[in-house]
């Protein structure tokens with residue numbers, strides 16, 4: 001408070017002394033268009049709005065068990081090429097028609113990447129992939145793509161990483177993840193409490209569940225925190241709490257946690273904590289030890305649990321792309337291979353389609369047998 005009151009005097013002192021006490025490690029500031037300005041450049045369309053509304057309701061019903069279909073969140077680890085993303089969306093939308101009796105597909109449209117240490121942080125942060133960090137361009141690109149994918153009738157899932165992001169993209173997202181690296185962060189729990197769509201909290205990278213269960217609890221409450229308003233004005237935000245936050249098992253600490261015993265332990269941990277939440281299983285990340293070829297086996301195991309009577313698993317996640325594997329970002333971007341991840345390695349489209357058709361068949365059999 002004293003420093004605040006003395007600011008004019010301090011500034012004088014700083015000028016005389018020739019030094020500053022703030023922004024010492026800041027190299028520069030650049031203006032960023034407000035959420036309202038970006039929305040004006042890529043406005044929400046009626047078709048996209050209707051799809052978001054419908055998809056959110058379906059996901060909510062899956063999370064409460066009113067809709068017993070399996071939510072399958074599938075798509076690239078990260079988006080870097082909108083053309084390939086739309087190609088993927090087209091394939092998923094077509095497949096969706098054949099599997100919709102048992103599966104509700106949601107496309108991973110991940111524009112923000114949390115890094116273990118450093119690396120490309122996604123298409124919003126650096127859309128030109130050349131360290132030019134044109135975030136205004138990245139945000140516009142993200143909105144344009146999410147609008148198109150919604151217009152194709154697919155629900156959009158994304159990771160909420162930057163707390164300003166939802167003001168720009170929130171109306172286009174039907175399912176959010178809070179990642180393993182941020183589940184314990186108060187900032188992300190507060191943000192989740194105000195998000196307009198259901199939020200899945202990943203368990204921590206250590207594989208322990210406490211931080212994610214605490215996160216589910218915290219995000220269901222109302223919070224006050226600092227953020228921005230639509231016009232870019234810095235604001236105090238009061239949230240209502242997110243009734244649809246839930247747990248996502250992604251393995252960690254050197255071991256997976258998708259198996260029957262781990263899922264039963266997660267159910268018990270939720271019950272002991274007094275949290276009523278169904279579970280999404282991420283078949284990738286530490287559940288497949290980052291080996292994409294194992295993802296279909298993880299999926300298959302989850303379906304076996306469901307067929308055998310498990311009622312808590314309501315969704316699964318796959319990291320899938322048009323082509324398998326991953327690639328380093330080349331200095332010459334014309335060398336980028338089409339439809340191949342630039343972050344985590346993915347399964348290819350053929351493997352994805354086969355896995356989802358098999359899943360549908362197994363879930364249909366269960367339904368036909370009245371199990």
Ligand SMILES: O=C[C@H](O)[C@H](O)COP(=O)(O)O
Pocket residue numbers: 077113114115116117118119285343344
């Ligand atoms: O899903 C993506 C990655 O697993 C996550 O962003 C961490 O990536 P990194 O360990 O390569 O930084």
Ligand SMILES: C=C(OP(=O)(O)O)C(=O)O
Pocket residue numbers: 077110114159177178179180181202250282285
């Ligand atoms: C970063 C991701 O996952 P996690 O937070 O589980 O590592 C992801 O799904 O892209």
